[in-house]
Every structure is written in structure tokens, then in C-alpha cells.
Amino acid sequence: MFDDQEQQQQQDNDKLESLLSPIFPKATSLLFHTGNALTYFKLVRKTNMNITEEIIEYISTMLRTLRKNNNFKQFENETYVKIIPEDINHEGSSSNATGNSGSNTVDYEQLSREDLKISVLQEMKENYLESLLLSFPNYGAKLTIDEILPLWNVVESYMNNQKILSAGVCDFMLPLLLELCDHAKHKPYADQINLGVCCSIPDELNKYVKENDIQLLTHSDPMDIINDSDFQNSIKNYCHEYDALDWRPTWVARYNSIIANRGIIKTKGYFVYASRELPIKS
Amino acid sequence: MGLLTKGQALTWKETQKRAQYIREHGVEQFINNFKKVKDRRNDCLKWGDEVEFMMVRFDHKNKKAQLLLKAHKILPILMEPENENPDDCQTFWRPEYADYMIEGTPGKPYGHLPSHFNLVEANMKLRRRQGQELLDKDEYVISTSAFPRNGCAEYTFPTYTPHPTTSASASLFFPDEAIFPEHPRFQTLTRNIRERRRAKVAINVPIFIDKNTPRPFKEDLSVYGGDNGASEAASLNDCIYMDAMGFGMGCCCLQVTFQAQSIEEARFLYDQLTPLTPIMLALSAACPIWRGYLADVDCRWNILSAATDDRTEEERGLEPLKNNSFQIPKSRYSSIDCYISPESAKFNDIEVVQDKDAFHRLTSNGIDHLLAQHIAHLFIRDTLVLFEEKIELNDEEDTEHFENINSTNWQSMRFKLPPVNSNIGWRVEFRPTEVDENMQFAQQRDAVKNQKFHFRKTLATGQTPETPSMASMKKPLFDNTESDCEHRLMSVDEIINGSDQFVGLLRIVQDYLNNIEIDADTRCTINQYLNLINKRAAGTLLTNAAWMRQFVQSHSQYKHDSIVTEEITYDLLWKMQKISAGEDECQLVLPRMASKTSLDIPRAVERAGNELETKRSLLLNPTQNNDKTPED
Numbered sequence: 001m002f003d004d005q006e007q008q009q010q011q012d013n014d015k016l017e018s019l020l021s022p023i024f025p026k027a028t029s030l031l032f033h034t035g036n037a038l039t040y041f042k043l044v045r046k047t048n049m050n051i052t053e054e055i056i057e058y059i060s061t062m063l064r065t066l067r068k069n070n071n072f073k074q075f076e077n078e079t080y081v082k083i084i085p086e087d088i089n090h091e092g093s094s095s096n097a098t099g100n101s102g103s104n105t106v107d108y109e110q111l112s113r114e115d116l117k118i119s120v121l122q123e124m125k126e127n128y129l130e131s132l133l134l135s136f137p138n139y140g141a142k143l144t145i146d147e148i149l150p151l152w153n154v155v156e157s158y159m160n161n162q163k164i165l166s167a168g169v170c171d172f173m174l175p176l177l178l179e180l181c182d183h184a185k186h187k188p189y190a191d192q193i194n195l196g197v198c199c200s201i202p203d204e205l206n207k208y209v210k211e212n213d214i215q216l217l218t219h220s221d222p223m224d225i226i227n228d229s230d231f232q233n234s235i236k237n238y239c240h241e242y243d244a245l246d247w248r249p250t251w252v253a254r255y256n257s258i259i260a261n262r263g264i265i266k267t268k269g270y271f272v273y274a275s276r277e278l279p280i281k282s
Numbered sequence: 283m284g285l286l287t288k289g290q291a292l293t294w295k296e297t298q299k300r301a302q303y304i305r306e307h308g309v310e311q312f313i314n315n316f317k318k319v320k321d322r323r324n325d326c327l328k329w330g331d332e333v334e335f336m337m338v339r340f341d342h343k344n345k346k347a348q349l350l351l352k353a354h355k356i357l358p359i360l361m362e363p364e365n366e367n368p369d370d371c372q373t374f375w376r377p378e379y380a381d382y383m384i385e386g387t388p389g390k391p392y393g394h395l396p397s398h399f400n401l402v403e404a405n406m407k408l409r410r411r412q413g414q415e416l417l418d419k420d421e422y423v424i425s426t427s428a429f430p431r432n433g434c435a436e437y438t439f440p441t442y443t444p445h446p447t448t449s450a451s452a453s454l455f456f457p458d459e460a461i462f463p464e465h466p467r468f469q470t471l472t473r474n475i476r477e478r479r480r481a482k483v484a485i486n487v488p489i490f491i492d493k494n495t496p497r498p499f500k501e502d503l504s505v506y507g508g509d510n511g512a513s514e515a516a517s518l519n520d521c522i523y524m525d526a527m528g529f530g531m532g533c534c535c536l537q538v539t540f541q542a543q544s545i546e547e548a549r550f551l552y553d554q555l556t557p558l559t560p561i562m563l564a565l566s567a568a569c570p571i572w573r574g575y576l577a578d579v580d581c582r583w584n585i586l587s588a589a590t591d592d593r594t595e596e597e598r599g600l601e602p603l604k605n606n607s608f609q610i611p612k613s614r615y616s617s618i619d620c621y622i623s624p625e626s627a628k629f630n631d632i633e634v635v636q637d638k639d640a641f642h643r644l645t646s647n648g649i650d651h652l653l654a655q656h657i658a659h660l661f662i663r664d665t666l667v668l669f670e671e672k673i674e675l676n677d678e679e680d681t682e683h684f685e686n687i688n689s690t691n692w693q694s695m696r697f698k699l700p701p702v703n704s705n706i707g708w709r710v711e712f713r714p715t716e717v718d719e720n721m722q723f724a725q726q727r728d729a730v731k732n733q734k735f736h737f738r739k740t741l742a743t744g745q746t747p748e749t750p751s752m753a754s755m756k757k758p759l760f761d762n763t764e765s766d767c768e769h770r771l772m773s774v775d776e777i778i779n780g781s782d783q784f785v786g787l788l789r790i791v792q793d794y795l796n797n798i799e800i801d802a803d804t805r806c807t808i809n810q811y812l813n814l815i816n817k818r819a820a821g822t823l824l825t826n827a828a829w830m831r832q833f834v835q836s837h838s839q840y841k842h843d844s845i846v847t848e849e850i851t852y853d854l855l856w857k858m859q860k861i862s863a864g865e866d867e868c869q870l871v872l873p874r875m876a877s878k879t880s881l882d883i884p885r886a887v888e889r890a891g892n893e894l895e896t897k898r899s900l901l902l903n904p905t906q907n908n909d910k911t912p913e914d
Contacts, residue, residue: 127901128901130894130898131799131894162897162900162901165894165897165898166890166893166894166897189886189890189893190799190886190890193802195805195809198802198803198805198806198809199806199809199810199876199878201802209886210884210885210886213885213886213889213890214886215799215801215884215886215887215890216801216802216803217799217800217801217802218800218801218802218805219796220796256797256798258798260325260898261325261326261327261393261394262325262326262327262394262543263327263394263395263396263798265794265797265798268797
């Protein structure tokens with residue numbers, strides 16, 4: 001049955017003529033928004049897809065659709081290209097969304113940017129996020145509190161405006177978590193740790209979170225969600241080779257919305273944001 | 283547990299006279315109640331479990347294990363906290379069919395938070411502890427489905443001799459004294475089933491043919507007292523013969539009930555859980571020994587079906603119809619006959635015996651055909667127990683006649699009507715633990731490893747039932763699925779763990795868990811449970827039944843003649859007791875588990891939940907006092 005699917009993909013690829021010129025030659029920022037990934041039926045049948053494979057699959061699907069519909073004239077002059085589903089649902093203001101944000105850049109400047117929040121809130125057309133979890137490169141291992149605080153302060157300002165109702169962090173171990181709590185106005189409500197350690201949490205950490213009413217949640221994401229070459233390759237398969245040049249995925253955000261009090265997942269989606277520098281034309 | 287109305291039970295003759303009355307008024311009550319509650323919505327998921335335990339007394343000197351008839355003594359004590367302060371109990375207790383059984387449920391239903399999954403084990407352990415505390419030395423609460431020597435000589439403590447000529451069951455093996463004495467319901471049911479059937483129940487379980495098993499295997503039943511050859515005639519060759527309701531209803535089971543958001547969701551859930559009933563039955567198989575013999579089946583289901591079968595010979599198709607209205611293919615204890623949600627209607631492929639008058643009455647009162655069929659099918663059954671004080675009822679307000687019939691249809695799933703004067707919603711009860719062909723496959727010896735089951739080839743993702751017409755659930759993924767069969771035969775391993783052609787139910791569960799906010803302790807606990815299920819399904823861990831079978835066959839006293847002696851039973855149960863108590867291990871059946879289960883959800887979770895509620899409602903009601911900030 002999967003042979004059929006791969007065959008279809010192959011047929012699709014064959015049908016796509018090679019492009020004579022790049023689709024978004026001027027783009028230096030690229031944002032993919034999958035929309036509700038739960039509607040991607042075909043993907044349900046694949047077993048054992050990890051998050052990297054999942055995201056590559058979504059990106060590929062979106063680009064394939066774009067090519068099939070021949071709908072890319074709009075990007076010719078854009079510097080910030082957004083690839084979003086065409087039939088995106090407009091949610092009402094009362095839905096409950098949880099945003100899970102994973103950043104995997106080594107470029108520390110990125111950490112203080114606000115565009116992350118703006119993009120996510122804007123594109124999802126939600127009035128607010130109920131919870132936001134921040135995940136830092138290398139699980140925050142090489143960062144100091146001074147590097148983290150600016151971003152946390154941005155999050156806090158959103159909390160003050162009730163655009164974000166609660167915020168937490170990922171994979172923080174003790175000294176860092178303590179420092180954050182000491183310096184922050186809004187303490188993190190949760191620390192989301194990797195599944196691999198959920199059955200063997202260090203005693204000190206356990207004690208600290210219990211005393212401070214911080215939830216220990218779990219995730220199973222790898223440190224590097226999608227690397228440069230995987231990202232570029234998935235673009236190359238469906239676009240002109242210049243379209244794929246030099247992109248570096250900066251952050252990935254996963255969000256889902258759950259029907260309150262019933263534990264039913266209503267939507268799930270991803271944002272993938274990448275940037276690149278283009279050679280200056282004369 | 284069943285409906286426990288109090289009062290004076292009528293004789294069978296008196297009960298039978300009122301069969302049609304109860305039928306008509308039961309349907310009437312359903313209609314009236316339905317109209318009041320059909321639009322009830324309960325937006326908060328609630329669910330709970332019921333576990334039945336048995337009590338066993340060990341005689342270490344004589345290597346004897348007996349069922350302890352003590353429920354009537356300890357239940358009143360167990361129920362004291364509920365009687366004094368029902369809103370503040372962690373556990374509730376109820377009697378069950380036999381005086382060696384006690385049934386416990388959580389005091390409050392579990393809710394919608396992932397953290398609630400972490401409460402179940404701790405609450406079950408608490409229940410066992412509470413029961414155990416009231417027992418004496420050498421007496422233990424044990425959770426296993428069937429006592430291996432139920433019905434054998436001196437199998438209870440105190441010991442009683444069966445009196446087949448005068449007892450409620452007329453059984454050669456099961457004395458009336460083993461039935462719970464403090465409530466008339468159980469004895470009455472026993473007697474009335476037999477009287478309606480005009481014969482005692484006949485249960486024939488295929489015996490496991492071993493090297494030295496006599497062929498054909500046919501017990502000399504005359505040693506149990508003559509009964510004019512009735513038992514002789516009812517027992518089949520190469521079968522273990524049993525003749526009482528107690529052999530079935532005296533088994534300990536586990537049921538889980540879910541409250542749905544609406545009737546549509548309840549119907550949907552009922553249908554969706556149904557295909558899982560045989561799979562769960564196979565995975566939880568725990569009954570390979572009956573009345574001291576090794577059987578060729580691993581589960582209790584067919585035994586229970588036969589143990590409560592009140593059908594007459596006419597209804598069973600053995601005699602032409604004269605006094606009865608129709609032939610009925612199944613016992614009132616059986617798997618369900620029809621799906622009840624519109625999405626699954628197309629899968630109803632067998633003829634469902636129904637009471638036509640009930641059907642017409644229901645449809646002319648606005649109840650759709652599917653639901654009407656379900657109810658009309660339940661109502662082909664006569665009432666089995668009636669209490670004098672509870673015949674004349676107010677059909678507008680009461681539902682007892684409806685529940686009388688609904689609760690004596692013991693099916694693999696039960697659809698439960700909300701009580702009018704409450705805020706309890708539409709519920710669905712999952713009952714197999716312990717598609718019909720699948721149910722027969724499931725009970726075979728080691729079905730988990732050896733059998734294949736019909737299962738749907740493709741599953742949609744867990745999309746919400748907000749709009750029940752989830753066309754997306756059935757959308758064909760390829761153009762050619764229209765002509766393809768939607769299901770094929772799969773092993774339990776493939777169904778649970780997946781393959782390169784099927785996603786596997788565990789994978790879907792893991793995906794779900796990866797996408798909700800779930801605290802680390804709960805995740806740790808659940809992962810261990812899923813690991814257990816994964817290994818059971820794959821066959822790397824034995825089911826309880828497979829292990830029990832192995833234990834018997836490798837016991838030094840076993841003579842390969844299918845007989846499970848007192849001593850073998852004693853050793854088996856004592857080993858089980860030690861494993862439950864954590865004093866012994868059994869790597870063949872249970873991996874070393876160290877779950878993080880707890881009686882309460884973490885304070886952080888509760889707090890976060892409350893804060894979120896506050897913030898949410900402030901956002902939705904901006905006219906409220908805005909200068910109050912939520913507490914940090």
C-alpha cells in the first residue's frame with residue numbers, strides 16, 4: 001500500500017517540469033505554516049515517522065500542491081515568503097491553543113526577536129495562546145540566564161497583555177531553572193523534559209518543581225528538529241535549485257488546540273521559519 | 283453490580299405474568315426519559331472503572347485454597363465511609379453475585395486531565411488494601427477472573443453441600459450458600475432464569491485434551507446425586523460440564539464506563555469501542571481452568587453467556603414455536619448485535635431480533651430507527667426479577683422498568699441512559715475484560731499468539747466528534763477502496779503494535795500522548811502500561827491464562843490428565859498472591875514495573891488548571907472587574 005503512495009509521489013515528480021527560473025528569487029525569509037496537519041490523511045498511514053520526517057513530509061506536500069496548482073507567481077518579488085494552506089480555517093476567539101516553540105539556531109540574536117510571537121499569533125488568527133513553551137538550542141545547555149532573559153521578557157510582555165496566558169520552558173535543569181525563577185516576573189508554569197528521562201528525574205529537580213508548583217511535562221523531540229540540508233533538499237525537490245540555496249531553519253513552532261475538558265485534539269500544526277542572505281545584486 | 287432495588291422479590295410465576303407489563307412500561311419510561319435528556323450535554327469527560335475481587339482462604343498445612351464466603355460480613359464495614367460522607371470517599375463498594383466477591387469503584391470519577399490516568403492504579407491498590415485490612419490471617423483479596431476449583435468438593439469456606447433438588451440453581455456443584463445472601467436479587471435471578479428456561483443452565487466448556495486425558499472425556503455425574511439424568515443429558519462429550527449461574531456470574535471482571543458529551547458522541551463511542559472488545563478479551567485472557575479441569579479456552583465469555591441463558595427450547599430453535607414469540611439466536615449475555623450510530627449503520631449485517639411493538643412505539647415517538655432497533659432488541663427479553671413494591675411506577679419520572687431490562691442484557695458494550703434527576707450524562711460501558719466471530723477467536727487457547735481477527739485496514743486520525751457526521755472518518759484514501767474490502771485478518775500483534783501495512787493502535791496512542799500536555803509522572807506510568815500491552819500483544823509476555831496453563835502443566839503433581847488438583851490450585855493461587863503483593867516475580871507475565879501512580883493529581887497541575895480557568899473566563903467576560911489580576 002505504501003508502494004502505491006511512493007509511486008504516486010514519483011509520478012507527481014515526473015509530471016512537474018523543471019522550472020526555468022526560481023519561484024522566490026528575492027526571498028530572505030520563508031515561513032511554512034502547515035495548517036491543521038490532522039487533515040493530511042495519507043500521512044496517518046505511515047508508521048514510525050519522527051518529527052523530522054513529519055515536517056519534511058508536510059513541507060513537501062505543501063510545495064507539491066503549490067506546483068500542481070501553478071500558483072507561485074505571487075512570490076516573484078517577495079522578500080518574506082509565506083506558504084500557507086489555501087483553505088485555512090478561521091478559528092473563533094474562544095479556542096484553546098497551546099504553542100510549542102522550538103528554536104534550533106545558534107545565532108543568539110534571534111533569541112530576542114519578537115517576530116516569532118507575531119507570526120504565530122497572526123497566522124493562526126487566534127486572539128491568544130493558552131500556553132507557550134520555549135525550547136532553546138541544545139536544550140539550553142550552553143546558554144546563560146542573561147542570554148535567555150531578553151526572550152523571556154518578551155514573552156512576559158505578551159502575558160501582561162493576555163496574549164499568552166501561561167509560559168514555560170523545555171529541558172531546563174536545575175541551576176538554570178532556578179535562575180529563571182529568581183529573575184522572572186512570571187515564573188514558568190512548566191518545564192517540558194525529554195521522554196527519555198521522565199522515569200528518572202534527578203531528585204533535586206523533582207523537589208524544586210514540587211515546591212514551586214512547576215509542572216514537569218514531557219516531549220520526545222530531538223535536539224535538532226530539522227537541519228539545513230534536509231530543509232534545503234525538501235525545497236529543491238519541488239522548486240528551482242536557487243530556491244533552495246542557503247536557507248537556514250531558524251525556528252520551528254508546533255501548536256495544537258485541544259477541546260477543553262475533554263482531552264480531544266482538534267488541530268495540530270507546524271510553523272517552520274527559515275532565513276538566508278542573498279548576494280547583493282548590482 | 284446491577285440494579286439493587288430493595289424489597290420483596292416475586293415468585294417466578296408472578297414475575298412471568300407481568301413480563302408484557304414490564305416490557306410496555308419499560309419502553310414507555312425510556313421514551314419519556316429520552317425526551318427529557320436527549321439534548322443533555324456534559325462538556326467534561328468523566329470515566330471510571332469497576333473491579334471485582336474474590337476472597338480466598340489458604341490452608342497452608344493441608345495445601346488447600348478455598349473461596350471465602352465473607353462478603354456479607356465485610357461489605358457493611360467497607361460501605362461505612364460512603365454512608366457517612368459520600369462526597370468525600372476515595373472508594374465505593376458494592377456486593378456482587380457471590381458471597382466471595384466484593385466490587386470496588388473510585389469514589390469520584392476520573393476526569394479529562396492526562397494526570398487522571400495516573401490515579402487508576404493507586405486507587406485500585408487502595409481498594410485491595412481496604413478489603414485486605416478486614417480479613418483475617420491466611421485470608422487474601424485476589425484479583426483473578428475465575429477460581430480454578432469453583433464447584434469442586436469443599437471449594438468454599440465455610441463448606442456447604444449443594445442440594446440440587448431444593449436450591450435456587452438446582453446445581454450439582456454450586457451451593458446456594460455461595461450466593462450473596464444479603465440481597466434477594468441474586469438468588470431470585472438464579473431461580474428465575476432456571477424456571478423460565480425450564481431446565482437448569484448448561485455450560486459445556488471444551489476440555490484440554492492432554493496425553494492422559496480419558497477419551498472421550500465424560501464425567502460420571504451420578505456421584506453428585508441423581509437428578510433423573512438431566513445433567514447427564516445436558517453434558518457433552520469432551521467437555522467440562524457446569525450447571526449454575528454462579529460459574530459465570532461468580533467470575534471477577536473489570537468494566538470501564540465513559541461519560542460522553544452528548545448522545546451522539548455516546549453512540550459513536552459505543553460503536554467505535556465495539557471492535558476492541560474481542561482484542562481486549564484476548565489480551566486479558568485469564569480463565570483456562572474450570573471446575574478443576576484444564577480447558578481448551580482461555581476466557582470466561584462463553585461460560586457467562588451460557589450461565590445466564592434463560593431461553594426456552596423453543597427460543598433456542600430446538601422445538602417449534604408455540605408459547606414463545608420468536609427464536610432468539612443468542613443468550614442475554616453476549617456480544618452486541620448491532621451498531622447504533624449513523625456512521626456505522628452500514629456495518630449492521632445480521633438480522634436483529636426485535637420486539638416489533640416496542641420498535642413502532644419508539645419510532646412513532648421520534649426515536650430514530652437505529653436506536654429504536656437497539657432498544658427493541660433489548661426488550662425481547664422478559665423481566666427476571668421483580669419486587670412487589672416496585673411494580674406500579676410513574677412512567678414519567680421513574681426508569682426502573684427500563685433499567686430492569688437494560689441491566690439484565692449483559693452485553694460486551696452497554697449504552698446507558700442519563701438519570702433524569704441528576705446531571706449525569708449519556709454513558710458507554712466497556713465490558714469484555716474478561717463482531718462475533720472475533721469474540722470466538724478471542725477465547726481460543728492463546729488467541730493472542732495464534733489467532734487472527736477481522737480488523738479495519740485503515741484508521742483515520744483521532745478527529746473530534748464535534749460534528750458526528752464525520753465524513754472524514756470514512757473518506758477512502760485511494761480511489762480503489764470503494765471496491766476493496768475495508769477489513770482483513772490481522773493478528774493482535776499487528777493490531778496493537780502495527781506493521782508496515784497498519785499503523786497499530788499503540789502508535790496512535792503514543793502520537794496522542796506526544797501532542798498533549800502530560801506531566802512526567804503520568805507519562806512514565808502510562809509508558810509502562812503501554813510497554814506491557816505491547817509485549818503481551820507481541821507474545822513476548824504471556825497472558826495470565828497462558829501462564830496459568832504453563833504452571834499447571836509443569837507442576838510436579840500434574841498427571842497430564844487435564845485434572846487440576848487441590849494442591850496444584852493451592853500452589854498456583856499462592857504464587858499469584860505473592861506476585862500481587864510484590865513478594866515474588868514473574869517475568870513471564872509481568873515486567874518489573876515501577877509506575878509513578880498516585881492517589882492525587884500533582885498540585886502544580888491542579889493549580890495551573892484553576893489559573894487557566896480564571897484567565898479564560900476573564901477573557902471571555904471582559905465586563906468583569908478587570909483590575910483584579912489573577913494570582914501568580
